[in-house]
Amino acid sequence: MLRLGLVSHLFRRTARTQGKRMAMTVAAIAWGTLAIVLLLSFGEGLKRNFSRGSRGMGEGIVVVWPGSTSKSFAGFPQGRSLRFRPEDLDLVRASVAELESASAEMIRWGNNVSRGRRTLSKTIKGVEPTYGDLRNQIPQAGGRFLNEIDEREKRRVAFLGNRTKDELFGSADAVGETVLVNQVPFTVIGVMTRKIQMGNYSGMDQDHVLIPLSTFRTLYGRRYVSDLVVRARTPELTPVLKWRLYEVLGARYRFDPEDRRTLQIWDTVETQRVTRNMALGIEIFLGLIGALTLLIGGIGVANIMYAVVRHRTREIGVQMALGARRSYVLGPLVVESLAITALGGAIGIGAGVALVSALAWAQTQTSSEALELLGAPTFSFGVAVTVVVLLGAIGFLAGYFPSRRAVAIQPAAALRYE
Amino acid sequence: MALFNGRNGKRHAEPDAPVIAMRGVRKVYDTGAVQVEALKGIDLTVGAGDFVAIVGPSGSGKSTLLNLIGCLDTPSGGSYRLLGEEVEGLGPDRLAEIRNRRVGFVFQSFNLLPQITAWENVELPLLFKGVPRRERQERVEQLFAQVGLSDRMRHRPTELSGGQMQRVAIARALACDPTLVLADEPTGNLDSASGKDVLHLFEELGEQGRTMLVITHDMAVAARTRRVVRIADGEIVEDRAVAA
Numbered sequence: 220m221l222r223l224g225l226v227s228h229l230f231r232r233t234a235r236t237q238g239k240r241m242a243m244t245v246a247a248i249a250w251g252t253l254a255i256v257l258l259l260s261f262g263e264g265l266k267r268n269f270s271r272g273s274r275g276m277g278e279g280i281v282v283v284w285p286g287s288t289s290k291s292f293a294g295f296p297q298g299r300s301l302r303f304r305p306e307d308l309d310l311v312r313a314s315v316a317e318l319e320s321a322s323a324e325m326i327r328w329g330n331n332v333s334r335g336r337r338t339l340s341k342t343i344k345g346v347e348p349t350y351g352d353l354r355n356q357i358p359q360a361g362g363r364f365l366n367e368i369d370e371r372e373k374r375r376v377a378f379l380g381n382r383t384k385d386e387l388f389g390s391a392d393a394v395g396e397t398v399l400v401n402q403v404p405f406t407v408i409g410v411m412t413r414k415i416q417m418g419n420y421s422g423m424d425q426d427h428v429l430i431p432l433s434t435f436r437t438l439y440g441r442r443y444v445s446d447l448v449v450r451a452r453t454p455e456l457t458p459v460l461k462w463r464l465y466e467v468l469g470a471r472y473r474f475d476p477e478d479r480r481t482l483q484i485w486d487t488v489e490t491q492r493v494t495r496n497m498a499l500g501i502e503i504f505l506g507l508i509g510a511l512t513l514l515i516g517g518i519g520v521a522n523i524m525y526a527v528v529r530h531r532t533r534e535i536g537v538q539m540a541l542g543a544r545r546s547y548v549l550g551p552l553v554v555e556s557l558a559i560t561a562l563g564g565a566i567g568i569g570a571g572v573a574l575v576s577a578l579a580w581a582q583t584q585t586s587s588e589a590l591e592l593l594g595a596p597t598f599s600f601g602v603a604v605t606v607v608v609l610l611g612a613i614g615f616l617a618g619y620f621p622s623r624r625a626v627a628i629q630p631a632a633a634l635r636y637e
Numbered sequence: 638m639a640l641f642n643g644r645n646g647k648r649h650a651e652p653d654a655p656v657i658a659m660r661g662v663r664k665v666y667d668t669g670a671v672q673v674e675a676l677k678g679i680d681l682t683v684g685a686g687d688f689v690a691i692v693g694p695s696g697s698g699k700s701t702l703l704n705l706i707g708c709l710d711t712p713s714g715g716s717y718r719l720l721g722e723e724v725e726g727l728g729p730d731r732l733a734e735i736r737n738r739r740v741g742f743v744f745q746s747f748n749l750l751p752q753i754t755a756w757e758n759v760e761l762p763l764l765f766k767g768v769p770r771r772e773r774q775e776r777v778e779q780l781f782a783q784v785g786l787s788d789r790m791r792h793r794p795t796e797l798s799g800g801q802m803q804r805v806a807i808a809r810a811l812a813c814d815p816t817l818v819l820a821d822e823p824t825g826n827l828d829s830a831s832g833k834d835v836l837h838l839f840e841e842l843g844e845q846g847r848t849m850l851v852i853t854h855d856m857a858v859a860a861r862t863r864r865v866v867r868i869a870d871g872e873i874v875e876d877r878a879v880a881a
Binding site (some may be wrong): 542 | 704707709710711729733734735736737738742744748750761762764765766767802809813
């Protein structure tokens with residue numbers, strides 16, 4: 220790499236600091252870099268939070284509500300309301316290979332839930348043991364979710380949403396304690412781990428009280444489910460799963476599988492895709508603002524390089540008269556531009572990372588919901604690569620174009636330049 | 638013809654060709670509105686070891702001619718062969734190589750790079766040529782000894798007198814052992830004592846058999862050469878040998 224050695228040698232000999240002007244340019248690049256680092260880091264944090272939040276309700280799940288027929292079929296009129304029983308899920312489990320997991324869900328609003336003298340109005344849900352995994356309701360340490368034995372023996376046990384627990388118990392331990400649900404005593408077996416939930420269909424999970432489906436049916440005499448929660452083996456199989464549900468349930472309840480009104484379906488896979496794209500859009504927008512800010516710094520570098528080239532035109536002429544190839548003149552100037560950009564970039568990245576870390580630390584110290592939803596700004600590998608590539612491109616272009624002009628003229632003209 | 642057999646990368650040069658062979662060389666400056674014909678058909682042949690003075694009033698095209706000879710500029714018409722190689726159509730990097738290895742320049746205003754030392758100035762052409770470090774070191778020291786400035790090598794140009802600067806510039810011009818040395822008013826910015834020193838150096842070079850072209854106003858300088866070429870209005874009006 221003799222050429223590179225020569226270029227760096229020449230750079231060390233010909234580069235001179237331009238004092239204040241150079242300091243200002245470095246500051247402009249540092250400012251632009253700081254802007255893009257912060258914006259991209261916030262974008263990244265937001266994106267991660269969105270994706271975590273959209274998964275909060277459950278990953279890859281589909282929620283199915285019974286609807287009503289809009290076509291007459293097999294002798295039945297249109298406009299017939301459908302109602303599903305928990306047993307329908309056994310049929311689905313047996314005949315739909317794409318199904319990974321499913322739970323029926325029964326919902327009852329406005330129940331009295333009390334402990335001691337404190338009484339709350341809460342939503343009670345009867346669910347199957349698979350529900351916890353489907354709906355991303357993870358028990359805190361020391362507790363557990365509803366299980367098969369609870370279901371089989373119709374136990375009077377309850378899994379509390381974390382806010383319900385806080386309202387009833389405060390900071391005290393709830394597991395093993397008794398709460399009254401509509402005057403019936405239940406034992407608390409677990410409390411949900413706090414989570415970010417960005418979508419819901421019956422209120423936030425943190426406010427609910429979950430009990431076994433069998434217990435729910437016995438106590439409240441319900442025969443029909445509110446909805447079914449299902450998940451395909453892989454997210455790609457979700458459309459097939461939905462189609463099979465129409466077929467299987469359609470065969471059972473005699474409706475046309477082509478009749479889309481018979482099932483109301485919330486496909487969270489689809490929703491998550493939209494959310495992901497939205498977050499990506501926001502990230503791109505923020506990145507663009509940052510890039511434009513950085514570009515202004517780049518114009519500063521190009522400006523100073525134009526001045527440098529003008530200032531040194533005669534010297535460039537002398538070098539060419541002594542036999543410098545164009546690259547020997549161009550190289551050191553581009554290196555100079557890259558050096559200014561790199562210096563500014565390093566300062567900007569340093570300040571950006573420091574600020575991001577400070578903010579992340581501040582978030583752990585306060586419990587502001589706005590701060591929480593903003594997500595922890597994250598200086599990721601992707602952000603670093605974006606910034607470095609942008610800085611490199613700006614440094615190169617800002618050095619290359621002004622310098623190219625200098626070597627394009629005849630040495631004799633450069634030597635005459637005053 | 639020892640001068641042609643050095644390590645100067647003269648792969649394209651023909652040993653028996655004249656150093657400079659110009660036929661009908663023209664140079665037109667296009668300033669947009671007007672076209673100025675600075676040189677109107679120059680025929681000039683300079684053989685190896687010749688020491689030529691180019692004289693003429695200012696604006697006559699002396700410097701333009703010197704720039705063309707030194708490949709600092711390209712002719713608008715005619716043929717120019719340097720050491721037998723046609724210059725027309727050569728790329729900028731090949732021209733840079735020719736300037737580096739075959740031509741040494743001495744300017745009226747010295748044109749030393751101010752931010753580096755005298756030593757580093759002289760080293761530049763060797764760097765461009767790609768000479769290894771140790772060899773560069775020896776060569777630069779030898780050059781400073783030749784121009785009698787061994788005690789001033791580490792100074793910056795601003796710390797040197799005019800005569801010293803010009804001697805550094807001459808050392809730099811000789812760095813790659815060029816066949817041809819071109820000087821544009823080398824004594825124009827010097828007092829008479831320094832001018833004499835520089836002139837003496839040129840005489841020595843002439844005696845060593847190096848081909849030299851010197852632009853000058855000074856008839857005392859011209860008198861020391863072997864041949865005087867007079868230019869007026871872009872044409873050669875006189876070309877005579879100087880009586881020894």
